Amino acid sequence: MSVTDSQRYLSTRGSSYGLSFEDVVLKGLAPDGGLFIPEAIPQLPEGWETKWRNYSFQELAFEIMALYVSPSEIPPEDMKDIINRSYSTFRSPDITPLVTLDESKQLHLLELFCGPTFAFKDVALQFLGNLFEYFLVRRNKGKTGKDRHQLVVIGATSGDTGSAAIYGLRGKQDASVFILHPKGKVSPIQEAQMTTVLDPNVHNLSVEGSFDDCQDMVKAMFGDPEMNKVYHLAAVNSINWARILAQMTYYVHSYFSLIKSPTYTQGKPVRFVVPSGNFGDILAGWFAKQMGLPAERLVIATNENDILDRFWRTGHYTKKAPQTDATDTQPGSVKATLSPAMDILVSSNFERLLWFLAFKIHGGDDDITKKRQRAGDIVWGWLDDLKSKGGFSVEPAVLEAAKQDLESERVSDSQTIDTIRDTYSTCYPPAPASSGTRGRSGGYILDPHSAVGVAASRRSIDRNPGTYHISLSTAHPAKFAHAVDLALSGQEGYHFDDVLPPEFVGLESKERRVIEVPAGEGWNAVRKIVDANVAV
Numbered sequence: 001m002s003v004t005d006s007q008r009y010l011s012t013r014g015s016s017y018g019l020s021f022e023d024v025v026l027k028g029l030a031p032d033g034g035l036f037i038p039e040a041i042p043q044l045p046e047g048w049e050t051k052w053r054n055y056s057f058q059e060l061a062f063e064i065m066a067l068y069v070s071p072s073e074i075p076p077e078d079m080k081d082i083i084n085r086s087y088s089t090f091r092s093p094d095i096t097p098l099v100t101l102d103e104s105k106q107l108h109l110l111e112l113f114c115g116p117t118f119a120f121k122d123v124a125l126q127f128l129g130n131l132f133e134y135f136l137v138r139r140n141k142g143k144t145g146k147d148r149h150q151l152v153v154i155g156a157t158s159g160d161t162g163s164a165a166i167y168g169l170r171g172k173q174d175a176s177v178f179i180l181h182p183k184g185k186v187s188p189i190q191e192a193q194m195t196t197v198l199d200p201n202v203h204n205l206s207v208e209g210s211f212d213d214c215q216d217m218v219k220a221m222f223g224d225p226e227m228n229k230v231y232h233l234a235a236v237n238s239i240n241w242a243r244i245l246a247q248m249t250y251y252v253h254s255y256f257s258l259i260k261s262p263t264y265t266q267g268k269p270v271r272f273v274v275p276s277g278n279f280g281d282i283l284a285g286w287f288a289k290q291m292g293l294p295a296e297r298l299v300i301a302t303n304e305n306d307i308l309d310r311f312w313r314t315g316h317y318t319k320k321a322p323q324t325d326a327t328d329t330q331p332g333s334v335k336a337t338l339s340p341a342m343d344i345l346v347s348s349n350f351e352r353l354l355w356f357l358a359f360k361i362h363g364g365d366d367d368i369t370k371k372r373q374r375a376g377d378i379v380w381g382w383l384d385d386l387k388s389k390g391g392f393s394v395e396p397a398v399l400e401a402a403k404q405d406l407e408s409e410r411v412s413d414s415q416t417i418d419t420i421r422d423t424y425s426t427c428y429p430p431a432p433a434s435s436g437t438r439g440r441s442g443g444y445i446l447d448p449h450s451a452v453g454v455a456a457s458r459r460s461i462d463r464n465p466g467t468y469h470i471s472l473s474t475a476h477p478a479k480f481a482h483a484v485d486l487a488l489s490g491q492e493g494y495h496f497d498d499v500l501p502p503e504f505v506g507l508e509s510k511e512r513r514v515i516e517v518p519a520g521e522g523w524n525a526v527r528k529i530v531d532a533n534v535a536v
């Protein structure tokens with residue numbers, strides 16, 4: 001069976017080519033510090049719009065993944081089985097249902113939070129967990145004891161990634177997962193979600209310190225030669241290519257849900273609006289658009305941590321805007337907002353887009369190998385400037401190319417609160433697909449991340465009347481009680497308990513297993529915990 005270009009992978013910084021899907025999934029990050037991307041972007045096959053129209057989410061996932069993973073690596077029947085198991089844990093038969101939020105404006109909300117941890121990261125991490133297990137079982141066939149390939153997954157979390165990773169990996173053979181969270185600094189529900197998972201291969205580390213401290217420890221371990229000699233370390237953050245791949249499905253699936261709905265007028269343009277942090281979610285949409293999905297534009301919605309929005313307005317990608325107002329936190333640091341899962345200083349997946357932009361604009365007429373090498377060199381230079389000078393600027397042609405597919409909006413905390421409140425009092429969509437998204441009045445309750453998206457959608461609608469909008473909803477409101485209460489307490493028919501899904505009731509009083517890491521211990525303390533829990 002022949003392997004196509006889109007089923008082989010390279011590093012955005014130019015040192016690795018021709019890698020298999022299994023390589024890039026297990027490695028996570030390239031040895032040169034770059035991210036893995038396919039050597040070419042595949043096109044949706046001839047007649048896809050007719051043929052795939054009535055496919056289920058799982059069937060679409062299979063068709064899309066087949067374009068990026070050779071059947072010689074994962075036979076079709078195995079891939080189907082991995083996909084089916086990954087989405088059997090979702091509460092909605094649609095997996096990612098589309099809700100009409102405002103019919104008069106053709107604003108539709110894509111509910112991505114129907115997985116086990118109630119956030120969109122489940123769509124990718126349920127799949128990634130099963131994929132890890134599949135590769136491990138295959139490698140370990142007939143092997144015993146020390147010969148078995150043991151995967152050690154280490155990650156830091158400010159909430160959502162950790163719980164989604166834990167639920168994706170719990171009980172998986174030959175894989176152990178260590179998740180570091182800053183003690184007392186994740187929401188009570190998120191903490192309970194993580195620490196009440198009692199599977200022996202799941203280890204929660206409660207670190208006395210900040211999220212950055214947790215992340216520094218994780219980085220130190222990934223960078224330690226000794227640690228890498230002893231363990232096969234794997235990453236679950238959004239730099240893992242399998243996460244981007246898994247997220248493409250819902251763009252195609254929701255496109256079909258929309259055009260099949262009676263409210264859709266044939267031929268009208270469709271836009272997607274995506275609450276963004278590390279640029280993983282929207283990058284999947286960008287791939288879908290390059291593959292031929294007829295999305296007129298993708299809109300990046302940022303909170304006040306707005307590096308992406310500033311790039312789209314100026315072509316400068318810098319950690320901090322030149323002028324910061326006096327009330328802001330210190331320059332170069334992350335601002336804590338009401339949408340914490342989008343609180344970032346730089347967006348790690350942006351590097352993947354940069355490579356394709358550099359390839360397009362600076363490729364020239366050279367042969368493909370030279371063009372790729374040049375793109376890698378350019379990206380390397382930009383990222384080096386980001387590290388050493390705190391930012392870089394791109395040429396106008398590169399910015400123009402970025403604007404062809406993407407535009408951006410920045411949404412403040414107060415606009416987020418206003419949007420939750422306005423949506424609650426004006427949007428009464430038809431019967432709920434998921435519990436806990438309607439008040440007693442029937443008004444729709446957005447979580448703060450999804451509200452950033454809806455606020456950006458409203459602006460895009462005002463500028464583009466007659467366009468259909470699909471706004472991505474990335475978390476269930478019960479996960480972010482603080483912001484939802486801020487917006488809705490005192491509103492008619494609103495009681496927080498109504499928002500609580502049955503899965504969350506009593507969660508906080510369940511048995512927990514957690515390992516404390518005292519302040520000032522450094523990553524060696526974490527290393528000892530890994531040593532004590534993984535047999536090599």
Ligand SMILES: *Cc1c(COP(=O)(O)O)cnc(C)c1O
Nearest residue numbers: 160277278279280281341474475
């Ligand atoms: C992770 C996350 C985001 C941001 O997604 P990116 O892929 O990092 O851009 C938005 N909302 C929620 C609730 C999240 O958990």
